[in-house]
Amino acid sequence: MPADLAVIGLGPLGLPLAQAAVAAGIPTLGHDLRPAPDGWDGPAPLLDGGVLSTAELRRMLAGGFTPTTDSKGLGRVRTAVICVPAPRGADGSPDLTPLGEAARVLAGRLRPHTTVILESPVPPGTTEEYLRPLLEEGSGLRAGRDFHLAYSPSRVDPGNRTHPWTAIPKVIGGLTPACTESAAAFYGRLTDKVVRARGTREAETVQLLETNFRHVNIALVNEMAVLCHDLGVDLWDVVRCAETKPFGFQAFRPGPGVGGHGVPQDLSGPPYAVRPLRMVELAQQVNGQMPRYVIQRAATLLNEHGKSARGARVLLLGVTYKPDVPDLQGSPAREIAVRLMELGASVSYHDPHVPAWSVLDRPVPRADSLYESAADADLTLLLQHHRTYDLQGLAVKAQLLLDTTGATPTGTAHRL
Numbered sequence: 001m002p003a004d005l006a007v008i009g010l011g012p013l014g015l016p017l018a019q020a021a022v023a024a025g026i027p028t029l030g031h032d033l034r035p036a037p038d039g040w041d042g043p044a045p046l047l048d049g050g051v052l053s054t055a056e057l058r059r060m061l062a063g064g065f066t067p068t069t070d071s072k073g074l075g076r077v078r079t080a081v082i083c084v085p086a087p088r089g090a091d092g093s094p095d096l097t098p099l100g101e102a103a104r105v106l107a108g109r110l111r112p113h114t115t116v117i118l119e120s121p122v123p124p125g126t127t128e129e130y131l132r133p134l135l136e137e138g139s140g141l142r143a144g145r146d147f148h149l150a151y152s153p154s155r156v157d158p159g160n161r162t163h164p165w166t167a168i169p170k171v172i173g174g175l176t177p178a179c180t181e182s183a184a185a186f187y188g189r190l191t192d193k194v195v196r197a198r199g200t201r202e203a204e205t206v207q208l209l210e211t212n213f214r215h216v217n218i219a220l221v222n223e224m225a226v227l228c229h230d231l232g233v234d235l236w237d238v239v240r241c242a243e244t245k246p247f248g249f250q251a252f253r254p255g256p257g258v259g260g261h262g263v264p265q266d267l268s269g270p271p272y273a274v275r276p277l278r279m280v281e282l283a284q285q286v287n288g289q290m291p292r293y294v295i296q297r298a299a300t301l302l303n304e305h306g307k308s309a310r311g312a313r314v315l316l317l318g319v320t321y322k323p324d325v326p327d328l329q330g331s332p333a334r335e336i337a338v339r340l341m342e343l344g345a346s347v348s349y350h351d352p353h354v355p356a357w358s359v360l361d362r363p364v365p366r367a368d369s370l371y372e373s374a375a376d377a378d379l380t381l382l383l384q385h386h387r388t389y390d391l392q393g394l395a396v397k398a399q400l401l402l403d404t405t406g407a408t409p410t411g412t413a414h415r416l
Contacts, residue, residue, distance in 0.1 A: 003027045003028055003029035003064075003066060003073055003076065003077050004026050004027050004028070004077060004078055004079070005018075005021050005026050005027070005028045005029065005077055005078070005079050005080075005081070005186075006028075006029045006030075006031055006073065006074050006077040006079070006080040006081070006106075007021070007028060007029070007030050007031070007081050007083060008031045008032070008074075008080060008081065008082045008083060008084065008102045008105075008106060009031075009032060009082060009083035009084035009085070009098070009102065009120070010030045010031075010032045010067060010083075011032075011083065011084075011085060012156065012158060012327060012329070013083035013085075013119055013120070013154045013156055014030065014032075014081075014083035014084075014119075015030075015052050016052075016156045016158075016165050017081060017083060017119070017154075017156075017165070018030050018060065018065055019052060019056065019060055019065075019165070020165040020166055020190050020191075021190060022059075022060045022063040022064055022065045023063070023166075024166075024189055024190050025063075025064075026064070026189065026190075027064040027066075028060075028064060028065050028066070029066050029068065029073045029074070029077060030065060030066065030067040030068065031067075031068060031069070031070075031071065031073070031074060031105075032067075032069060033069070033084075033098070033101055033102060033105065071105050071106075071108065071109055072109070074105070074106055074109035074110075075109035075110070075111050076111075077114065078113075078114060078115065079114070079115045079116075079117065079186045080106055080110075080114060080115070080116050080117070081116075081117045081118075081119055081152075082099065082102050082103070082106070082116070082117070082118045082119065082120060082131075083119045083120060083154065084098040084099055084101075084102045084120050085098055085120065086098065086099060086120045086121050086122050093123075094121070094122060094123060096122065096126065096130060098120075099118075099120055099122065099126070099130070099131065100130075100134060103131050103134035103135055103138070104134060104138055106135065106138075107134060107135045107136075107137070107138025107139045108138055108139070110135060110138070110139040110141060110147060111147075112141060112146045112147060113146075113147060113148075114147045114148070115147070115148040115149075115150070115179075115182045115183055115186060116131075116135060116143075116147060116148065116149050116150070117149075117150045117151070117152055117183050117186070118131055118150075118151045118152075119151075119152055119153070119154045120154075121153070121154065121207055121211065122204060122207075123204065123208070124201045124204040124205045124208060125201055125204070126151075126204060127149065127150075127151040127175070127200040127201075127204060128149075128175060128200050128201070131149070132149060132175070135147075135149070143175050143179075144175045144176040144178070144179060148174065148175075148176075148178065148179040148182040148183065149174065149175045149179055149200075150172055150173060150174040150175065150179050150180060150182070150183035150200065150203075151172075151173050151174075151200040151203040151204050152170055152171060152172050152173070152183065152187065152203060153171055153203060153204070153206050153207030153210065154207070155168045155169075155170070155210075158322065158325040158327060159322060159323060159324040159325040165190070165191070166190060166191050166192065167191070167192060168191065169191065169192070169193040169194065169195050170187040170190075170191050170193070170194050170195065171195045171196075171197055171203050171206050172184045172187060172194055172195065172196055172197060172203065173196075173197035173198065173199050173200045173201070173202050173203025173204070173206075174199065174200065175199070175200055180196055180197075180199075184196060212277065212279075212280050212283075215258060215280065215283045215284065215287060216279050216280065216283040217250070217252045218252055218254075218255070218258055218283070218287060219282065219283035219284075219286040219287050220252070220283075221235075221239070221252045221253060221254045222254045222255070222286055222287060222290055223286055224238075224254070225254035225416050226293060229297075229416075234410075234415075235254065235406075235415075235416075236253075236406040236410075236415060237410075239251055239252075239253060239406075253405070253406055254290075254404070254406070254416055255290070255332075255383075255404055255405060255416075256290055256291055256294045256332045256333070256336060256383050256404040256416070257287060257288070257290040257291045257294075257331075257332025257335065257336075258287040258290075258330070258332070259320075259321025259322070259328075259329060259330030259331040259332060290332065291332045291335040291336045291339065292335075292339065294332075294336055294381070294402075294404060294416070295336060295339045295340065295343070297402060297414075297416065298314070298340070298379055298381060298402055299343065301379065301400060301402055301414055302378065302379055302400070305400055307378050307379075309340070309343040309344065309345050310343060310344030310345070311344060311345070311346070312345045312346065312378040312379060313345070313346050313348070313376065313377045313378045313379075314340050314345045314346065314347050314348075314377060314378065314379045314380075314381060315348050315349065315350065315367060315373050315374055315377035315379070315380045315381065316333055316336065316337060316347065316348070316349040316350070316381050316383055317349070317350050317351070317370075317374075317380060317381065317382045317383060317384070317389065317394075318333070318350075318351055318382065318383045318384025318385065318386050318389075319331055319333035319334075319337075319349050319351045319354055319357055319383060319384070320333075320351060320353055320354060320384055321384075322384065323384045323385050323386050323387070323405075324353070324386055324387055325353065326353035326354060328354065328357075332383070333349075333383050333384075334359055336381070336383070337349075337359045337364060338359055338360060341359070341360070347359075347364060347365075348364065348365040348366070348367050348373065348377070349364050349365070349366060349367065350366065350367040350370050350373060351384075351386070352386055352388050353386070370389075370394070371393065371394065371397040372397075374394055374397045374398040374399075374401075375397045375398065375399065377398070377399060377400075378399060378400060379399070379400045379401075379402065380394070380398040380399075380400065380401045380402070381402050381404065382394075382401065382402070382403045382404060382405055382407070382408065382413070383404055383405070384405065385405040385407035391403075391407055391408045391409065391412075392408075392409055392412070394408070395408050395409065395412035395413050396412075398413075400414075401413035401414065402414045402415075402416070403415045403416065404416040
């Protein structure tokens with residue numbers, strides 16, 4: 001059966017979209033530009049992304065999903081969604097190189113009446129000012145006349161069982177009203193609600209606002225964590241009580257840092273040169289200091305118990321960027337491990353989702369037995385609360401436990 005949809009970029013944005021499409025009965029072509037490793041006949045991201053389980057991928061393949069690195073099939077689909085990453089570049093701005101590569105490949109195969117949708121996290125104006133010229137130049141077609149062009153911010157939340165992909169409203173902003181309606185018709189096959197923005201720039205700015213909202217509020221509660229520790233106040237109890245307010249408050253919880261693929265943006269650098277979002281700048285500073293604060297608290301705890309960080313055996317629990325996902329993108333665990341090693345500590349880790357982990361090009365020993373390793377370690381650092389962790393039992397076994405997640409029972413561990 002020929003594919004009706006092409007998802008370009010099989011990472012943390014593209015694979016969940018492809019999964020939702022296949023579940024809705026849409027034959028889907030998955031295309032990625034990165035070369036596959038030796039001995040593998042599909043795109044490399046299916047192996048290294050850790051976005052979906054092997055069982056989920058098998059179900060997708062059986063349901064009409066075709067992963068490939070061949071671009072020929074892109075010319076036979078009605079809808080193409082670009083989900084490539086836009087990582088932070090050397091100057092701090094999003095690197096649009098992957099998007100440019102994807103656009104050129106798609107343009108060479110683009111046919112009239114195709115609907116092209118961008119989901120990558122890009123600054124406002126990217127769809128119209130960067131993607132559109134590449135598609136038009138490479139295809140000889142005109143956006144808004146010969147093919148539809150739209151933007152839809154990705155709202156994927158890996159590991160979230162409460163809000164599955166199909167239950168999250170999709171925001172759509174098209175180059176023209178017809179473009180918006182064409183994109184809305186596609187997403188209407190996958191989700192219960194479609195929200196129409198005025199245009200591509202408004203839809204792109206939705207992504208900007210949502211991402212920055214998360215980072216700013218995490219920064220606020222991280223600062224509250226430091227303040228409450230200095231005051232001798234239980235922040236976790238404060239948040240528990242505050243979230244009972246039915247209006248004007250949304251609960252965020254502190255942690256060892258902020259990871260993931262949603263990069264905060266203030267657009268103060270080239271080529272935008274607009275007034276910087278000072279709240280975002282400050283949030284990045286606060287969140288960026290949290291791994292160092294965790295190390296400070298860890299060293300203090302060790303000293304209070306008559307031990308030095310130098311030579312201490314430290315076990316890190318949960319090294320992914322969020323609970324119950326195998327994704328290491330931007331995880332603060334890496335910086336925490338590096339700083340512990342610089343202090344002379346002996347670092348090991350346990351994570352049910354990460355079979356092997358390296359820091360500074362050196363493999364970090366993996367703990368096979370969680371409770372035995374916690375009992376043997378001078379300090380256990382809980383960085384992510386995976387569902388498989390029995391925190392009550394862990395608190396009993398560990399010599400010294402610092403919980404950065406607030407998940408351990410009250411009074412059983414030292415909390416951030």
